[in-house]
Amino acid sequence: MSGTGTMKSRKKLAFQQLKKNKIAIIGLIIIISLAFIALFAPFIAPHDPIEQNLDKRLLSPSGEYPMGTDDLGRCLLSRIIYGARVSLKLGVIVVGIITVIGVTLGLISGYYGGIVDEIIMRLVDVVLAFPGIILALAIAGALGPGLFNVMLALAMVGWTGLARVVRGSVLSVKQKEFVESARALGCSDLHIMTRHILPNVMAPVIVLATLDMAFIILAAAGLSFLGLGAQPPTPEWGSMLNNGRAFIQTAPHLTTFPGLAIMVAVLAFNFLGDGLRDILDPRQQRELKE
Amino acid sequence: MTLLGIRNLKVYFYSEDGMVRAVNDVDLDIGEGETLGIIGETGCGKTILGLSILRLLSENTKVEGRILYKGEDLLKLSEDEMRKIRGKEIAMIFQNPLSSMNPVLTVGTQVAEPVELHQHLDNQNAKEKVIEMLKSVRIPLPSKRVNEYPHEFSGGMRQRAMIAMGLICMPSLIIADEPTTGLDVTTQAQIVELMKEVLKDSGTSMLLITHDLGVAAELCDHMAVMYPGEIVEYADVRNIFKNPKHPYTRGFLDSLPGRGLKPIPGISPSLINIPEGCKFHPRCSYATGRCKKERPQMKKVGEKHFVRCFLYD
Numbered sequence: 001m002s003g004t005g006t007m008k009s010r011k012k013l014a015f016q017q018l019k020k021n022k023i024a025i026i027g028l029i030i031i032i033s034l035a036f037i038a039l040f041a042p043f044i045a046p047h048d049p050i051e052q053n054l055d056k057r058l059l060s061p062s063g064e065y066p067m068g069t070d071d072l073g074r075c076l077l078s079r080i081i082y083g084a085r086v087s088l089k090l091g092v093i094v095v096g097i098i099t100v101i102g103v104t105l106g107l108i109s110g111y112y113g114g115i116v117d118e119i120i121m122r123l124v125d126v127v128l129a130f131p132g133i134i135l136a137l138a139i140a141g142a143l144g145p146g147l148f149n150v151m152l153a154l155a156m157v158g159w160t161g162l163a164r165v166v167r168g169s170v171l172s173v174k175q176k177e178f179v180e181s182a183r184a185l186g187c188s189d190l191h192i193m194t195r196h197i198l199p200n201v202m203a204p205v206i207v208l209a210t211l212d213m214a215f216i217i218l219a220a221a222g223l224s225f226l227g228l229g230a231q232p233p234t235p236e237w238g239s240m241l242n243n244g245r246a247f248i249q250t251a252p253h254l255t256t257f258p259g260l261a262i263m264v265a266v267l268a269f270n271f272l273g274d275g276l277r278d279i280l281d282p283r284q285q286r287e288l289k290e
Numbered sequence: 291m292t293l294l295g296i297r298n299l300k301v302y303f304y305s306e307d308g309m310v311r312a313v314n315d316v317d318l319d320i321g322e323g324e325t326l327g328i329i330g331e332t333g334c335g336k337t338i339l340g341l342s343i344l345r346l347l348s349e350n351t352k353v354e355g356r357i358l359y360k361g362e363d364l365l366k367l368s369e370d371e372m373r374k375i376r377g378k379e380i381a382m383i384f385q386n387p388l389s390s391m392n393p394v395l396t397v398g399t400q401v402a403e404p405v406e407l408h409q410h411l412d413n414q415n416a417k418e419k420v421i422e423m424l425k426s427v428r429i430p431l432p433s434k435r436v437n438e439y440p441h442e443f444s445g446g447m448r449q450r451a452m453i454a455m456g457l458i459c460m461p462s463l464i465i466a467d468e469p470t471t472g473l474d475v476t477t478q479a480q481i482v483e484l485m486k487e488v489l490k491d492s493g494t495s496m497l498l499i500t501h502d503l504g505v506a507a508e509l510c511d512h513m514a515v516m517y518p519g520e521i522v523e524y525a526d527v528r529n530i531f532k533n534p535k536h537p538y539t540r541g542f543l544d545s546l547p548g549r550g551l552k553p554i555p556g557i558s559p560s561l562i563n564i565p566e567g568c569k570f571h572p573r574c575s576y577a578t579g580r581c582k583k584e585r586p587q588m589k590k591v592g593e594k595h596f597v598r599c600f601l602y603d
Contacts, residue, residue, distance in 0.1 A: 177389040184344055184384075185377035185404045185455070199394040 017279045024275020030268035038084040047075035049082040050233040058251045068253045070243060076253065079235035080261050086236045087217050087265060090151055094216045097155040099209050102162025107193050109163065110170025121167070124160045132157045133219055140228040150229040154216055162208055169201035203280040207273055214269035221262050237262050293495050294320040294343070294463055299355035301335070301342050310561045312338040314519040320463065325489060325496040327506035329542070330516035331558050336499045340465045343497070344380060345372055378408040381456035385468035387448035391440035398436030401455045408459050423454040427484060446477035450484065457488060467499045482508050503546060507531060512594070515539050518559055518569050521588070525595040535597040538570045568600070576601055
């Protein structure tokens, strides 16, 4: 069928553009590898990440322990591999939550306008008025340490950007004639919002959600570093950094490797996000067609 | 029998420059199976008149009067009841088929929308109905094209799909707002031909809003000429062309290329600053002192022929 053929060709086209964007592809490959590592952590990790071996404390990288061991003799590589699980799971959950909140509020705000819009956008302003990470810190501090509370705190500050972007896109899409045409066919507001407007505003949402992944992973690691996130012995990159801080002069590998892990993950999502933005930007698409 | 009766319809809204009186005291009747054309210049309130019937105007617009559809006043219905009228009883075809379709949904999905909303058919039945409908508006290979996106359709094909979307629920009335604008002339002719046929087959009434007299002449039974917010002449198509009474109608016809391309002097007034008395008097060569002060009423000048001018007193 040519119908499905055209669908395919559209997706193929997008993928071809993605392939041309080398940096985005690097990001995508890293993300896929990270997901693979996280998924199959028990099979990949050479040791148990929380098993202590006090005979082998603070070993430098060697054949048996490729990234060395920490102050309790735990295999650092295994901990980093399991840490990918924690960070990615947290990132996906938080980004999922903020996407749902941000898109819903953005849609409502942009579509109905008036007083509803005013209330939602002022709420966004209030949240944005605080530096995001400080607010998350305060929330996580008030709720007490723990991964769940960190997720909650990050979700509470992370949705604003998406809400704003979605609202802006909705404002321009709802002026289009096809929205009026849908109304003339007897569509309800909910139907118009979800079926006609939502698919038209998805492109910036995808880009922003990808970039938010990077921010959330970094912020979660930061909160864990400060002792608010994952509690020992959970292997989490941020708390591993914090743990290695005391030995930075005698065993620098304890901070170097978790730091690199965070950097690689954050960069990968940023690379992919930037690449997607270039591809999904309608202006550039027009240039390509010409 | 009267299908739609518009009584004393007034539509106005406030803009930064003042009150815009888009429709002033319009009375119209559309019978079953009848096609009524509303012609007038750009900005005379034709489109607003069409939109007001389906109550699609924004909330800050005031609509007064009565719009009787099968004896029921549409202006008194609740939003939910109104939604059941839209698309099912009264459908609308918009002027720009390019922007009236959602670019991210397939044509099939969009044409199926009214059936899903109003007849609650499942996907398979809806799809069959869509294919049947696309066939009846002469879209080649309909079973293949239902899965294509609007950008894969040409302008004429898209307008055909829009017509299919309008007709799919078998509405009693179609409001077509400049359905041929933006299409090239040969495509226009095809669309007009198609509309003529489908209206005849289905017995659907139509309110055709256009500034294209050629299209109106082809499709309409009766025509109403609109000049800033009011009807200045109403007659059947023959009389409008053969025997125009109102100076504005005459001027409008004389401005056609085939009739000498003589423009009407002056420009039509804005809807904010409508002249007193007869609205056409500043541009009318027959204007008298009376025209400046009094607003003329509709006068019967022949069988189903009414005109709003003091010349026929």
